[in-house]
Amino acid sequence: MPGKIALVASTAPAAQEAEAELRPLYDFVDLAEADMLIALGGDGFLLQTLHQMLDQRRTLPVFGMNRGTIGFLMNEFRVENLLDRVGVARPFLIHPLQGDITTVSGERHILPAINEISLLRETRQAAKLEVLINERQMLEELACDGVLVATPAGSTAYNLSANGPILPLGSDLLALTPISPFRPRRWRGALVPESTRIRFNIREAAKRPVSAVADQREIRDIKTVLITSDRSRPLTLLFDPDHGLDERIAMEQFIV
Template sequence: MSPLPPRPPLKIAFVASERPEAEQARGRLAARYGSVSPAAADVIVALGGDGFMLETLHDNLERRTPVFGMNRGSVGFLMNDFEEDHLLERLAVAGHTVIHPLQMDAWDADGAVHSGLAINEVSLLRQTCQSAKLRIWIDDTVRLEELICDGCMVATAAGSTAYNLSAHGPIIPLDARILALTPISAFRPRQWRGALLSHEARVRFDVLEPEKRPVSATADSFEVRRVTRVDVRERRDLALTMLFDASRSFEERVLAEQFNS
């Protein structure tokens, strides 16, 4: 039997945030391991914080190349520890975490529709000192006739430890196939704490009194102002892959976060 041909070397694209320590790390790693463009890469190594990881994933929506993050920023929940040695070995045994983004379709006051994708959450926020008034539909049924609040969001499991957690929403295991519907500073009904929804649920927000109480809608960093209606659903046809060190998977991070004081 003839021996198997050797595997071609792994093609890595190193990308970095604008932080000096991230840019410097990219230069050293590219010199050591070689670097190609993201379009030609087998894997993308993102150097920065969680915000830059989200930016890299958004930039990679069409290619869907796996992304391995290393923390060179201020927040690193989505990142692996930074270490210049043994990178190829780490990539070879890294665990794969697949996430599906949310689709946001937002109608503005002029009737135009704006669409965006969110890896973490779609959030609605009041634009002025006036509280927002929202009506919430789930799968074509009105579930909350009027929510008076600073805002409301739909968060993915991957995003449940981000803004959603800060708004006292639940942390969701990645394999739960659940979305979190979480109010932001609810005033009426004051005791409403949100809901857990099937990942197949279709959520619709109607903005009540939009002229008096203007509201913006944001899909991660894509913002639409003066919205009158926002529809949110999961895009199962889009799959993004994050890579994590085998010793500390993303699932383990989410579980551990629930026991942090």
């Protein structure tokens, strides 16, 4: 059986209504006392909740229930038998990315990302990026609208929209995917081990400004970004046994 459970909900009307239904039926505790967390909302709210836990350096297992739009990372919302569902839920570990970002002005930012870290041009001019893998130059100059690095959990989000590959959960791989590449024309991205250090240096950064976005957080006018996998702070998502995250990701490969 689960331990002490906290409940959080997004501000969306559907999530607020669901919270009002659940609170009288179960003995929820304050977040500071909880052993696990139930989150009501959509994928964006779940990512926001996970980021807050990373910022506070206190990560709890999260059982999300969809009261948003897509809910790819969520379970179906049901009021009944909630404790039984949580008690038999399957855990999945997610290792976030870490972006070590330096701006043109010399500011340094360390940002986590659960889905992806993307570099995007800020103006009408193409970005020009040097790409290094484990400090070895692999592309001297990538001219593009941008590029992203995605985790398996995030590979079905922005990465898939940019024609990147779907990565099975547990594959220990990262997807390196260009966004509208212009040169070199034939480069369509790469799969790299999760332990890889991926560095992007921005060429002509003043003339061709680039921003870095870690999930929902943006840093503008960047000079260099080092992306690594942070295995020191794993996140745990809980899913109903008949609808796990690994199965959802696998099924995405057959949706046309």
